Amino acid sequence: MASPFRPRAAALTVTAALLSALLAGCGDDAKEEDLTEQRLSWEDCPAPSDEQGGGNAPSPMPDDGEWQCATMKVPRDWNKPKGDTIKLALIRVKASGDPGRRIGSLVFNFGGPGGSGVTALPSFGEDYTTLRTRYDLVSFDPRGVGRSAPVVCEDDEQLDEYFQQDATPDTAGERTSYLDETKDFNEACEEHSGRMLPHVRTTDAARDMDLMRHLLGDAKLHYFGISYGTELGGVYAHLFPRNVGRAVFDAVVDPTQTPEQGSLGQARGFQRALDNFAENCVSQAEDCPLGDSAQDVKNRIARLLRDLDAKPIPGVFPRELTQTAATNGIAQALYSKDFWQYLTEGLQQAYDGDGRVLMLLSDSLNGRNENGEYSNLAAANVAINCADDRPRYDARFVERKLPEFRAASPLFGDFLAWSMLSCTDWPVRGAADHPDVSAPGAAPILVIGNTGDPATPYEGARKMVQALGKGVGVELTYRGQGHGAYDSKNKCVQDAVNGYLLEGRTPAPGTVCS
Numbered sequence: 001m002a003s004p005f006r007p008r009a010a011a012l013t014v015t016a017a018l019l020s021a022l023l024a025g026c027g028d029d030a031k032e033e034d035l036t037e038q039r040l041s042w043e044d045c046p047a048p049s050d051e052q053g054g055g056n057a058p059s060p061m062p063d064d065g066e067w068q069c070a071t072m073k074v075p076r077d078w079n080k081p082k083g084d085t086i087k088l089a090l091i092r093v094k095a096s097g098d099p100g101r102r103i104g105s106l107v108f109n110f111g112g113p114g115g116s117g118v119t120a121l122p123s124f125g126e127d128y129t130t131l132r133t134r135y136d137l138v139s140f141d142p143r144g145v146g147r148s149a150p151v152v153c154e155d156d157e158q159l160d161e162y163f164q165q166d167a168t169p170d171t172a173g174e175r176t177s178y179l180d181e182t183k184d185f186n187e188a189c190e191e192h193s194g195r196m197l198p199h200v201r202t203t204d205a206a207r208d209m210d211l212m213r214h215l216l217g218d219a220k221l222h223y224f225g226i227s228y229g230t231e232l233g234g235v236y237a238h239l240f241p242r243n244v245g246r247a248v249f250d251a252v253v254d255p256t257q258t259p260e261q262g263s264l265g266q267a268r269g270f271q272r273a274l275d276n277f278a279e280n281c282v283s284q285a286e287d288c289p290l291g292d293s294a295q296d297v298k299n300r301i302a303r304l305l306r307d308l309d310a311k312p313i314p315g316v317f318p319r320e321l322t323q324t325a326a327t328n329g330i331a332q333a334l335y336s337k338d339f340w341q342y343l344t345e346g347l348q349q350a351y352d353g354d355g356r357v358l359m360l361l362s363d364s365l366n367g368r369n370e371n372g373e374y375s376n377l378a379a380a381n382v383a384i385n386c387a388d389d390r391p392r393y394d395a396r397f398v399e400r401k402l403p404e405f406r407a408a409s410p411l412f413g414d415f416l417a418w419s420m421l422s423c424t425d426w427p428v429r430g431a432a433d434h435p436d437v438s439a440p441g442a443a444p445i446l447v448i449g450n451t452g453d454p455a456t457p458y459e460g461a462r463k464m465v466q467a468l469g470k471g472v473g474v475e476l477t478y479r480g481q482g483h484g485a486y487d488s489k490n491k492c493v494q495d496a497v498n499g500y501l502l503e504g505r506t507p508a509p510g511t512v513c514s
Contacts, residue, residue, distance in 0.1 A: 036211065040216070046069065051146050051150040058122035067091055067093050071088060072088050073085040073086070074143070086143065091122070091140070095132055096133055102135070104222055105137075106128075108137065114145055114384060117142070127487055130502070143199065143204055152193050159366075160372070165324065170309070186423075196383075200384050202231060202384065203239065205232055205235075223236070230464065234437030238439050246504065247445045252464045257434060264401075269456070270411075272452070273453075290347055304351065309323040321359050326358050332361040335483040337481040442468070446507070447465050447473045448461065448475075448493065450483070450485045451477065452481035454483060485513075
């Protein structure tokens with residue numbers, strides 16, 4: 001499972017006034033291009049690249065609003081602002097309402113880390129029709145992602161093998177194989193993308209966003225961050241508190257946790273989501289096809305995974321559904337209540353020896369398309385996490401922690417415990433134990449926690465509000481299921497978000513939507 005846990009990042013406050021000086025240099029030696037003076041050239045969007053996941057160019061919005069794409073230059077290394085540059089890919093659709101009421105641009109980051117915003121925004125664009133009445137909708141591929149100087153590690157064939165490995169080793173031989181596969185992946189990242197690996201930290205992306213804000217012509221950054229995007233937004237608010245406009249954080253990362261604590265929290269979150277799925281199945285009017293009770297449903301899933309560990313079943317030819325792929329597929333289906341029907345179907349088929357649906361769900365999580373081609377989601381995810389996270393764990397540490405992880409989740413505990421080794425052999429030192437998101441003086445930020453969120457557990461929203469500082473975070477609770485709240489279509493949540501972004505009205509702190 002491409003780790004849903006979001007990275008940690010260190011941050012040193014940089015005032016907005018320093019931005020131009022950092023980019024342009026000073027004195028008579030400043031002959032280099034002033035990146036703050038570049039102009040964005042918006043054109044028709046091309047079809048997504050392989051690193052973005054492939055496919056067709058985005059279709060117009062229902063009202064014929066056209067998607068436009070551009071690139072902007074940023075320093076590869078923000079500590080050397082007059083050095084080499086890289087290009088970041090941007091996408092936008094212009095505001096649909098009265099030009100006289102247009103607020104500016106609303107910048108989205110949909111999470112990952114490693115997800116392409118250039119492909120995600122058109123996919124979800126209709127969900128933000130109301131917000132588009134007063135904003136241009138904008139997103140981007142963060143550095144290292146998609147078309148933005150992408151991190152590249154292994155090829156498609158190697159990635160197929162990588163994702164088929166036993167990610168919950170039970171024997172010394174399996175452990176050695178798992179460690180060797182992880183090391184090979186990390187060495188491939190260094191071989192193919194070594195120059196970029198030190199420069200994909202969340203602090204780098206936050207500085208890119210402030211330059212983007214300037215080039216979009218906005219005095220303030222209006223922002224909608226989802227999942228890892230909430231951490232990116234928090235780091236931005238710390239670095240540029242006076243530049244924060246109206247911002248919403250949905251599916252909130254806990255910024256106070258170490259990678260170990262984050263993985264343990266996810267184990268609890270995914271187990272809670274599985275419990276909710278099982279309870280929902282047996283509570284329906286029709287008999288649950290997966291078991292007679294919620295516990296029976298979970299016991300059958302656990303037996304399936306044990307059986308797959310010993311003997312995989314046919315998946316998507318020629319690959320087999322392994323224990324690892326099945327666990328991935330189950331996790332992917334728990335991201336949204338809309339996917340629960342596919343999880344039910346996939347489990348029923350797997351019990352009959354057909355692993356196709358669960359494998360397709362696993363492929364979706366790992367960024368593999370139907371043609372067997374991978375986006376760079378997995379590579380970017382690891383690269384950003386490892387650049388941000390300072391702790392490096394070893395197998396002995398994981399083995400000591402296994403009882404705690406298993407207690408948190410009998411199903412996902414081993415998987416998430418062993419995933420902590422992804423950065424063990426990483427060639428770049430991580431930045432910090434966790435990010436600094438303190439943002440004194442920033443405008444209010446609406447922070448939404450979902451009580452049924454598996455990937456960013458609900459408790460993280462309160463921690464984010466506290467870490468942002470007094471008078472900044474405004475907490476809203478959604479009592480729902482799945483990853484995130486706004487896309488649930490819950491009227492209470494959407495009214496609160498739209499009211500703030502469009503009219504500047506914050507809901508009362510502690511508001512609860514059901």
